Amino acid sequence: MKMKHKVKIAPSILSANFARLGEDLKMVDDSGADWVHVDVMDGHFVANLTFGPPVIKKLRPHSKLPFDVHLMIEEPEKWLEAYKDAGADRITFHIEACRHSHRHLARVKELGLASGITLNPQTPICEIEYVLDQCDQVLIMSVNPGFGGQKFIEPILKKISDLRQMIDNKGLETMIQVDGGISLENAQRIVEAGADVLVMGSAFFSTDDKKELVKKVQAL
Ligand code: DX5
Ligand code: ZN
Numbered sequence: 001m002k003m004k005h006k007v008k009i010a011p012s013i014l015s016a017n018f019a020r021l022g023e024d025l026k027m028v029d030d031s032g033a034d035w036v037h038v039d040v041m042d043g044h045f046v047a048n049l050t051f052g053p054p055v056i057k058k059l060r061p062h063s064k065l066p067f068d069v070h071l072m073i074e075e076p077e078k079w080l081e082a083y084k085d086a087g088a089d090r091i092t093f094h095i096e097a098c099r100h101s102h103r104h105l106a107r108v109k110e111l112g113l114a115s116g117i118t119l120n121p122q123t124p125i126c127e128i129e130y131v132l133d134q135c136d137q138v139l140i141m142s143v144n145p146g147f148g149g150q151k152f153i154e155p156i157l158k159k160i161s162d163l164r165q166m167i168d169n170k171g172l173e174t175m176i177q178v179d180g181g182i183s184l185e186n187a188q189r190i191v192e193a194g195a196d197v198l199v200m201g202s203a204f205f206s207t208d209d210k211k212e213l214v215k216k217v218q219a220l
Contacts (some may be wrong), residue, residue, distance in 0.1 A: 007191050008034035009217040010068050010177070011210075012201035013059075014050065015148045021055070022062045024205070031210035034218075035068040035090070037179070037199045040083075042073035045097050046146035053079075053086035060087030070118065070179065070199075072145050073097065077104045084111045092116030092139045092177075095127050105134040116177070120145065121153050125163045135174050137197065138163060142190075143180030148201040152181030157193045164194025184216060191220045 011033050016024035028036050038056060043049040056067065066089035073079065076093035077100070083091055091108050095101055095117050108115040117128055118139035128138060140160055143150035160176060167174050175196040182190060183203035190198060198217055207213045 005196065006218050007195070007220045008175075008197040009204075009214055010035040010037040010197055010199045011204040012037040012039055012070075012148065012179075012199050014039040015201035015205040021059060025059055025062045027210060028204075029063050029065055031204075032214045032218075033065065033204075033210075035066045035197070036063055037201075038067050038069045038088070039201075040069060040071050040073060041146065044074045045094065046072045048146045053082045056083070056086040056088070066090060066114075068092070068116075068177075070116075070139065071097075077107065080104065080107055080111060084113055088113060090114035090116060090137065092118050092137065094118050094120065094145075096120055096123060101128075102131050102134065105131055109134070118179075121156060125159060125166060129166065132167065132170060132174060133172060137175040137177050138167075139177045139179055139199075140195075141180055142178050142182065145180070150181050152186055157189060160190065160193035160195055184213065187217055188220055 011028045041048045041050045067087055068090045069083050069088040071093045074097055076097055091113050105115045114136040116137040116139055117135050120141050142152050142156040176194055177197035178190050178195045179199035182198050182200050
């Protein structure tokens with residue numbers, strides 16, 4: 001495996017208190033975390049509904065961290081400009097939600113944002129082999145998307161290491177991000193499999209000492 005950079009942590013505000021999102025976002029900034037993971041759900045692609053561009057736009061001034069927007073929505077291509085305007089720095093959409101991911105990844109780059117594609121647990125990595133060079137990040141879902149607080153799906157560890165190999169074989173710099181059911185208990189194994197960025201929702205917001213948690217993840 002190649003020399004790795006420091007592991008990044010992206011707390012997910014899906015587990016924040018939606019009645020005081022601004023304050024909870026400040027806790028993410030104060031913790032020393034690297035990115036804010038922003039979960040957008042449309043009630044169609046997944047069976048849950050969160051928020052869209054207007055809420056993200058209002059949150060933007062409350063944080064200095066990059067907004068890593070995870071779109072769990074149908075037809076993400078129709079919304080790329082809106083999320084850029086709302087303040088997204090990185091946009092990741094699902095390969096299962098669109099037919100022309102090559103074009104849409106190019107559009108995200110054209111907008112000057114970091115591009116990401118994500119795969120549900122059932123989707124094999126061969127689906128993204130020929131668009132991998134367009135991705136700044138690949139998000140491997142380690143739960144079925146839609147809800148926080150689910151259990152990490154263990155066979156996904158192999159998927160992470162297979163993707164690591166594919167990226168390294170192609171000599172790419174694409175980052176591997178993993179999302180769902182991650183805590184300090186399994187973080188080490190996930191990083192060893194090849195992850196660069198860990199998303200943490202419930203584990204982050206249920207921890208009192210967030211700085212300590214962030215430090216531990218970044219030191220993995
Ligand atoms: C799930 C979301 C995740 C979620 C993770 O659909 O994409 O980002 O917030 O939450 P935990 O860490 O609680 O599994
Ligand atoms: Zn997510």
